[in-house]
Amino acid sequence: MTSATPVIRLLDLRETPLDATEVLAAVDDPTAGGVNLFVGVVRDHDGGEQVDHLDYSAHPSALERLREVAEGVARDFEVVALAAVHRVGHLEVGDTAVLVAASAAHRGQAYDASRALIDRLKAQVPVWKHQVFSDGNDEWVGTP
Template sequence: MSTSTVLHAGISDEPLDLSHALDVVGNADCGAVVGFGGVVRNHDGGRQVDRLGYSAHPSASSIIAEIATEIAEKYDGVRIWVAHRTGPLEIGDPALVAAVASGHRGEAFAACSELVDTVKARAPIWKEQFFADGTVEWVGVDG
């Protein structure tokens, strides 16, 4: 039986805060608290990015929750918080925030890394990039 806990998992149209996620997962039983903040950068593929917009399929929140549950079942004793942002984002805004606490750093790092990679691979979320030259590109949308 797993002693892990998913404290939050889903989509947000409100700004995300890594320090909040770290505070939520922290616990007296946990000697390691690991966080990830994926923020909007000002370039992609050698082109200047002005801003982004994220859209999500209605199932995205439940898929992120399923992923968090899978990670919680795989890594015993972890506490998980994860969310992906939707809507318009500016350079420097957090788009994906994840935090994992555990008794030991190895489990915390491994669980957080796998959590982020799996959300990016499986969650039906699409990124619209607005470039400085006026062009727009969708990422994550299969034609």
């Protein structure tokens, strides 16, 4: 189902730290009764290994692909507004890697749209994670 005027208000890939306040402000709307924000943070472990840091890389088409993903979520869910921002470059444990937000008339719609946005972003947007572990080993995640 689609709303009459779904709005994608903020999409970006950035090397600078992300700001949840900016993303929430982007989806703020007097017609929204529910706003959901997802914050993805770099954790200190993965697969039983201690993570030292991550480096994210994005394909040149990543921002356009992110727009396509957001447009699909806007078509599939009753939303007022959507926003998504992903970090690229070097991130330390505890840094925010991704923010997605959805506003809708009701909380359930905001939750559903937000979850779809992050799930589709992770599955379809060509952003790749290079994990470096404390022991010096490393691995690439999400590469083709």
